[in-house]
Amino acid sequence: MIPLRDSQRTHGRPIVNWTLILLNLAVFAYELTLSNAGLQQFTIRWGVIPGVITNPGVFPREALSQTAGVFGLVTSLFVHVGWVHVLGNMLYLFIFGDNVEDLLGHGRYLFFYLAGGIVASLAHVFTSTSSLVPTVGASGAVASVLGAYFLNFPRARVTAVIPVGLFLPVVQVPASLVPWEDISNKKAK
Numbered sequence: 001m002i003p004l005r006d007s008q009r010t011h012g013r014p015i016v017n018w019t020l021i022l023l024n025l026a027v028f029a030y031e032l033t034l035s036n037a038g039l040q041q042f043t044i045r046w047g048v049i050p051g052v053i054t055n056p057g058v059f060p061r062e063a064l065s066q067t068a069g070v071f072g073l074v075t076s077l078f079v080h081v082g083w084v085h086v087l088g089n090m091l092y093l094f095i096f097g098d099n100v101e102d103l104l105g106h107g108r109y110l111f112f113y114l115a116g117g118i119v120a121s122l123a124h125v126f127t128s129t130s131s132l133v134p135t136v137g138a139s140g141a142v143a144s145v146l147g148a149y150f151l152n153f154p155r156a157r158v159t160a161v162i163p164v165g166l167f168l169p170v171v172q173v174p175a176s177l178v179p180w181e182d183i184s185n186k187k188a189k
Contacts, residue, residue: 001161001173002163003091003092003096005095006096006153007157007158008149008175010102011102012101014098014101016109016113017093017097020097020110021093022095024093024138025086042079043081043136044078045068046078047068047136048076048136049132049133050126050130051130051177052067052129052131053069053072053073053125073118074118076135080136082136082138085137086166088117089138089142092131092146097145099153100145100149102150112142112148115144116144117138117140119140120141120144121135121140123140149175150175154175158175
């Protein structure tokens with residue numbers, strides 16, 4: 001199911017939501033200019049590396065200086081590894097984030113978005129404490145926004161495309177029936 005729009009209208013302009021989307025797209029546009037080696041360095045530098053956060057003492061200072069360390073909990077939210085990853089996250093954020101920002105206000109929405117992403121990253125860190133694979137993407141932050149939307153607007157209608165073989169019917173479903181899984185969640189390779 002691919003959501004296209006929702007029926008829940010907003011009263012203000014979702015400035016923070018638009019800014020988050022543009023920032024994510026700008027970082028991704030920059031990533032497209034990098035070579036494969038450069039992209040790998042970029043994801044190591046700005047991603048969340050559980051082993052670096054939970055066991056920093058086992059790494060030489062030089063190696064640690066090439067990672068964001070705990071700051072990766074925030075910077076990783078703006079790095080994506082492919083078109084499906086970034087566009088999937090930004091589509092969900094575009095459709096549902098404006099309503100949550102309208103509900104919370106600009107400042108609280110930004111805090112909520114970042115906190116949701118950080119908590120999701122920490123959950124990954126503490127379930128994969130020795131992993132040296134950088135994790136990137138806004139999926140955790142977007143999932144927190146989707147959860148807030150579902151809890152606050154369960155009766156909203158969502159217009160979505162449901163691919164069925166070669167057919168792409170457009171249907172309206174209650175928000176409570178939208179699959180909130182983000183299949184674009186990626187670990188950097």
